[in-house]
Amino acid sequence: MSKTVAVVLALLSLMLFPTTSKAQLLPSGNVYAGVAEADSVDVVNRLSFRGWDGSAEAFPFHRFAYLGIVLDGSGIYRSGVWQYNFVLGPRVSKNFGKWRVFVHATGGIQETRSSGASFHPVIEDFGGGVDRKLPFKNFSWRLQFDYVHSHLLSANQNDIRGSTGPVWRF
Numbered sequence: 450m451s452k453t454v455a456v457v458l459a460l461l462s463l464m465l466f467p468t469t470s471k472a473q474l475l476p477s478g479n480v481y482a483g484v485a486e487a488d489s490v491d492v493v494n495r496l497s498f499r500g501w502d503g504s505a506e507a508f509p510f511h512r513f514a515y516l517g518i519v520l521d522g523s524g525i526y527r528s529g530v531w532q533y534n535f536v537l538g539p540r541v542s543k544n545f546g547k548w549r550v551f552v553h554a555t556g557g558i559q560e561t562r563s564s565g566a567s568f569h570p571v572i573e574d575f576g577g578g579v580d581r582k583l584p585f586k587n588f589s590w591r592l593q594f595d596y597v598h599s600h601l602l603s604a605n606q607n608d609i610r611g612s613t614g615p616v617w618r619f
Contacts, residue, residue: 478507478517481591483614487525489532490607498532500525502593502612506540515542519553521574523610531562534597536574549589552577559599570601580616589616 480503487498504521508514519540524533538555555574560567576595583589590613597608 479616479618481616483612485612487610498525498527533560547582549580570599572599587618591616
């Protein structure tokens with residue numbers, strides 16, 4: 450496990466679980482973990498990837514219950530290429546019965562490893578999706594789509610990612 454992943458997991462666990470003073474840093478929110486498929490288009494190549502996507506969302510503004518802050522991480526892979534994305538930003542959502550529709554605009558950093566080289570461009574991630582409540586208490590199923598844009602070495606890279614998986618609400 451890379452040091453970056455270890456740090457992100459440590460921060461998430463500190464935020465999500467009560468501390469010794471019985472105070473929880475995130476009074477309400479959700480955690481998502483799912484599988485992902487991605488299509489990446491750089492200057493001349495179109496590549497398909499498979500991997501994972503996960504996020505933690507908090508609703509820190511009681512007055513604006515529809516506005517959340519999301520921390521999202523993903524890893525997508527193909528033979529000889531690994532790509533990790535870590536982004537942070539606002540998410541706006543609206544509930545319609547058992548459905549929750551959301552959109553987000555986030556920014557962060559990408560780590561791409563290919564042929565022994567490692568690149569770290571800044572990225573923008575725009576996306577949205579829908580959660581459907583499950584019969585199990587505090588659980589939903591998510592379908593999410595993202596457009597990820599990066600610019601590195603005078604070239605643009607445009608990724609489209611779709612992911613799905615369970616959501617735990619607290």
